[in-house]
Amino acid sequence: MQDLLGCVLFLGFCFLLIYIGEKISTKICALWMMLLFLSVMIFCAWWIANSVNLPQSDAKSVYDIAYRAKNHDLLPVAPTGSYMSLWPFQSGLVLFFEMILRLIPNAGEMTIQWFYLPFMALSLISGYMVVKKSFSSVRTSLLWCILMSLCFPYFFHINNMYGEIPSIALSLFTLWMLLEYSAKPSWLKLLSAGLGLAAAVAIRKNTLIFVIACVLVWLAVFVKEKRIHILLLLSVLISAAVSGIILPQKFYEYRARNIMGKGVPAVAYIAMGLQWDEGRSPGGWNGYHQSLVYMGGTCFCILAAVHWRKKKSCGNSGSGAESLEKLVLLVTFIGGFLFSIMWEACPRYNLPYFIMLIPYAADGFADISRYLDAYIGSRKHNNIAGNHSAGRKRW
Numbered sequence: 001m002q003d004l005l006g007c008v009l010f011l012g013f014c015f016l017l018i019y020i021g022e023k024i025s026t027k028i029c030a031l032w033m034m035l036l037f038l039s040v041m042i043f044c045a046w047w048i049a050n051s052v053n054l055p056q057s058d059a060k061s062v063y064d065i066a067y068r069a070k071n072h073d074l075l076p077v078a079p080t081g082s083y084m085s086l087w088p089f090q091s092g093l094v095l096f097f098e099m100i101l102r103l104i105p106n107a108g109e110m111t112i113q114w115f116y117l118p119f120m121a122l123s124l125i126s127g128y129m130v131v132k133k134s135f136s137s138v139r140t141s142l143l144w145c146i147l148m149s150l151c152f153p154y155f156f157h158i159n160n161m162y163g164e165i166p167s168i169a170l171s172l173f174t175l176w177m178l179l180e181y182s183a184k185p186s187w188l189k190l191l192s193a194g195l196g197l198a199a200a201v202a203i204r205k206n207t208l209i210f211v212i213a214c215v216l217v218w219l220a221v222f223v224k225e226k227r228i229h230i231l232l233l234l235s236v237l238i239s240a241a242v243s244g245i246i247l248p249q250k251f252y253e254y255r256a257r258n259i260m261g262k263g264v265p266a267v268a269y270i271a272m273g274l275q276w277d278e279g280r281s282p283g284g285w286n287g288y289h290q291s292l293v294y295m296g297g298t299c300f301c302i303l304a305a306v307h308w309r310k311k312k313s314c315g316n317s318g319s320g321a322e323s324l325e326k327l328v329l330l331v332t333f334i335g336g337f338l339f340s341i342m343w344e345a346c347p348r349y350n351l352p353y354f355i356m357l358i359p360y361a362a363d364g365f366a367d368i369s370r371y372l373d374a375y376i377g378s379r380k381h382n383n384i385a386g387n388h389s390a391g392r393k394r395w
Helices: 002-023 026-051 057-070 088-103 109-135 138-149 152-159 164-183 187-203 205-225 228-256 266-274 288-317 320-325 328-340 347-394
Strands: none
Touching: 026 109, 026 138, 026 152, 057 088, 088 109, 088 187, 088 228, 109 138, 109 152, 109 164, 109 347, 138 347, 152 164, 152 347, 164 187, 164 205, 164 228, 164 328, 164 347, 187 205, 187 228, 205 228, 205 320, 205 328, 205 347, 328 347
């Protein structure tokens, strides 16, 4: 009952802000969004300064290797018996940490956490621009800002020295540039998208799910509209993804004059994702995938129903390409769901997919508010018509 009451109060608060936002000028509305952005950045800075969270587990191993590489100690780059031989895909994150350590004198663990702050800013700006380009609705943009400003698990994660924050930011930036390029082709936009995607894949290899979603969506756009510049976009996407995987590893192998191992076999991750063991903690691989199946399947059915309901209205409000392009994040979520039900699962692995669902949640709330507006408007119209009819009868 308390949860239901909280949801109703939250919806009422959102609709009040929507009403205020649509009554004021665009400039004041943009200022209000900027205040939300600044409040998030202030909170993240406060959290980094006061949490004093030092890296552990994989993050600690990656940081130590980057610190040794900065000092020209490349012994961890070995075909057997080293961290990099088991997990060579961490080369991109090691390179990212080493660049920060070399760029800033006397840098340490906390320096890297502070370096995540501009990536948080990039994710907010890029996310807003993606929503603005995809839905073309002030109401949806306002609701996205509200929902995003309340996504505290994302903000608390900023002091976690792993690759989620940079990869989410770079993925959203890539999508923003791709949407801009699709609307008005430009070499600068395409180059920015390629560089952002290569960096995102290098930092977190799971970003390949986002790459596959982009390729599928824009391939469908090409089949539907036969625009030649889409082929160039697809080639840049594939080239950037391959570069993000290969180049960091080859870079360290060249410096070390050695090679890395092939890593843990993929079947081992599938085994971890599918095995059941009551003795293990939640969130690892003790049946967590089953909960993910229920959650993901339910969300997919709801989103599929909403998309089917809005199919005609989307076709009327924009071109077929625009209707397809707004589905990139949804296809990424579905891909992440399918990947996670049989792979090693952990809560932080699923963080990007929750961020990618927020635009659709905002658009859904916007639809609810439009239905309410239409309902209230029709009731007022019927009351006015009824009063006029009653007046004529009395006359």
